[in-house]
Amino acid sequence: MLTMTQAKPVTEKVVQPPVDVAETKDAILLFADLPGVGKDSVDVTVERNVLTFEARPRTNLPEGFKATHLELSPNVVFRRSFSIGEAVDRARIEATVKDGILVLSLPKADRTRERKIEIRT
Amino acid sequence: MLFHSRFWDDIFEPWKTDTNDRRCETAVAHWPVNVARKEDEVVVSVFAPGLSVDKIDVSLKGRTVRLAFERSKPELAEASWQRAERVFGESQRLVELPFEADAARVEATYRDGVLTVRLPRAESDKPRRIAVQAAE
Numbered sequence: 594m595l596t597m598t599q600a601k602p603v604t605e606k607v608v609q610p611p612v613d614v615a616e617t618k619d620a621i622l623l624f625a626d627l628p629g630v631g632k633d634s635v636d637v638t639v640e641r642n643v644l645t646f647e648a649r650p651r652t653n654l655p656e657g658f659k660a661t662h663l664e665l666s667p668n669v670v671f672r673r674s675f676s677i678g679e680a681v682d683r684a685r686i687e688a689t690v691k692d693g694i695l696v697l698s699l700p701k702a703d704r705t706r707e708r709k710i711e712i713r714t
Numbered sequence: 715m716l717f718h719s720r721f722w723d724d725i726f727e728p729w730k731t732d733t734n735d736r737r738c739e740t741a742v743a744h745w746p747v748n749v750a751r752k753e754d755e756v757v758v759s760v761f762a763p764g765l766s767v768d769k770i771d772v773s774l775k776g777r778t779v780r781l782a783f784e785r786s787k788p789e790l791a792e793a794s795w796q797r798a799e800r801v802f803g804e805s806q807r808l809v810e811l812p813f814e815a816d817a818a819r820v821e822a823t824y825r826d827g828v829l830t831v832r833l834p835r836a837e838s839d840k841p842r843r844i845a846v847q848a849a850e
Binding site for chain 2: 658693
């Protein structure tokens with residue numbers, strides 16, 4: 594007898610979201626546009642020197658509605674990777690998501706931070 | 715008001731209308747729009763993260779809903795930008811509805827960077843059934 598299994602989403606469509614990067618005295622800040630993504634649906638991983646974030650936006654429809662025009666596919670996965678050097682203190686990387694924007698704070702490792710050397714007289 | 719400095723009708727001039735049901739025309743391509751409907755209601759979603767609610771303007775004219783907004787770049791003290799791919803400034807998307815909406819019952823919410831607008835069909839726009847009477 595044939596058993597039907599629930600259809601899985603066939604393919605995921607990987608989209609590279611736009612990213613801004615700013616450098617401050619103590620950290621590198623990365624801003625990524627991830628519309629439809631709440632804080633519980635982002636994965637940030639660091640493997641060796643590669644930092645990757647991945648997120649699935651919420652595109653589900655209210656009950657009874659049918660999509661008539663789709664510019665953001667329900668199968669979309671936002672994913673992007675960056676290489677980070679030894680200059681980043683991996684243990685203190687922080688991620689926050691607000692209004693669909695992921696902010697990654699990559700603190701500089703102590704030894705790469707600018708240090709002010711006082712000159713004694 | 716923020717978005718009304720331009721003349722309304724200018725915005726509608728470059729419009730084209732498809733003959734099929736996917737009647738969406740973009741003014742700006744950066745902000746994806748999804749449209750869904752059931753019989754007497756349409757839901758329009760605009761994927762535009764990082765907006766503040768007071769910089770969002772939703773308006774209705776005839777069968778066209780206009781979603782306008784302004785996104786400002788975050789100001790960081792003593793930072794240098796190394797990469798700038800994201801888009802800021804004023805933008806808008808126009809969506810043609812399959813019916814006339816009831817402006818008083820339109821609901822707009824902004825959550826997780828998605829502007830969602832629910833537009834119920836106006837009572838006056840709903841088809842009316844006419845009873846056929848047998849001639850004597």
